[in-house]
Amino acid sequence: MRRIIILVALILSLVSVFAEGVRESDGSQTYLIGISKLLAHPALDAIEQGIKDYLASTPYSFTYDVQNANGEVTAASQIAQVFKNEGTDINIGIATVTAQALANIDMDTPLIFSSVTDPVVAGLVGEGISNIAGVSDMVPVKAHLDLIQMILPDIKNLGMIYTSGEANGIVLLEAMSDAAAEEGITLISASVTNSSEVRMAAESIIDRVDAVYVATDNTVISAITALSEVCISHSVPLFSADVTSSYDTDVLLAGGFDYYASGLLTGEIIERYLNGERLEEIGTVYLDQNSLELYLNLDVASRLGLSIPEEVIEMSETLISDGKVIDG
Numbered sequence: 001m002r003r004i005i006i007l008v009a010l011i012l013s014l015v016s017v018f019a020e021g022v023r024e025s026d027g028s029q030t031y032l033i034g035i036s037k038l039l040a041h042p043a044l045d046a047i048e049q050g051i052k053d054y055l056a057s058t059p060y061s062f063t064y065d066v067q068n069a070n071g072e073v074t075a076a077s078q079i080a081q082v083f084k085n086e087g088t089d090i091n092i093g094i095a096t097v098t099a100q101a102l103a104n105i106d107m108d109t110p111l112i113f114s115s116v117t118d119p120v121v122a123g124l125v126g127e128g129i130s131n132i133a134g135v136s137d138m139v140p141v142k143a144h145l146d147l148i149q150m151i152l153p154d155i156k157n158l159g160m161i162y163t164s165g166e167a168n169g170i171v172l173l174e175a176m177s178d179a180a181a182e183e184g185i186t187l188i189s190a191s192v193t194n195s196s197e198v199r200m201a202a203e204s205i206i207d208r209v210d211a212v213y214v215a216t217d218n219t220v221i222s223a224i225t226a227l228s229e230v231c232i233s234h235s236v237p238l239f240s241a242d243v244t245s246s247y248d249t250d251v252l253l254a255g256g257f258d259y260y261a262s263g264l265l266t267g268e269i270i271e272r273y274l275n276g277e278r279l280e281e282i283g284t285v286y287l288d289q290n291s292l293e294l295y296l297n298l299d300v301a302s303r304l305g306l307s308i309p310e311e312v313i314e315m316s317e318t319l320i321s322d323g324k325v326i327d328g
Contacts, residue, residue, distance in 0.1 A: 030061040034083035038095035041222040042244040043259040050263020080105035096168045114266040117168030133279040139241045141175040159209035163219040164191040172215035198223035202230040215241045243295040254295040
């Protein structure tokens, strides 16, 4: 009798293993994906949507737990712990802080990062690190400075607000500092720890700068409206590295990536992983720096009394004129 019970148990276990294999191969298994987003703002929201849209086109099935850290490092860590407790199959960190939190809490669950400027500095890739891959949005800071100089050839002082607690904010500050120094331009910066400090930080430097530049610093971008209000009230042009958040603001010129496309690329990495590729072999995928989209607000230029070179106008994919959006 005991032999019969053991035999039945063995058969049932083999059936279970076989059935699991069938679920994985025919795409009927549903994967739980945890998405931790640093903030809710247009660029990061576009990444989230791109991920979901891409994965909807694959043969795999997914459910999502989407969490917003509201710019708080502590909240990002709490979200990571929630994902670990609920046993997510794959985690996605949208922005550096959330990706770092996920890596710190759970190194066993596959982690895909998106919108991380420098994953090496962030500690997400490197020797001894596996089970992590993702998309970097390192922007061509020197190209941005070139654009600024095309509009303001006599610029002497450039202002920049950055988040002291965001690795990407510091990396981009250093990159702009180096680029500005090469051009004989003084970079005047002010740091913030959260989005509510952006307006005050801008006011602290606005009288000393000829223009203000904001990089892909998520905390600062989330307060772009407040920053643009300070700039326009002091007749100082604002240049941004993010097109998505520039609409309905007083940003003069923005040159950035299509963050929805970044989300699609992030989703593609997940599909490659589920198809059998190892994450450490996929590594970091970089957005094409030659594919920057330019946004130019001619209404803001008029308010500032600036004459925009025809070359810049021709380069711009999106123009704002008389309050209307025009394809360049």
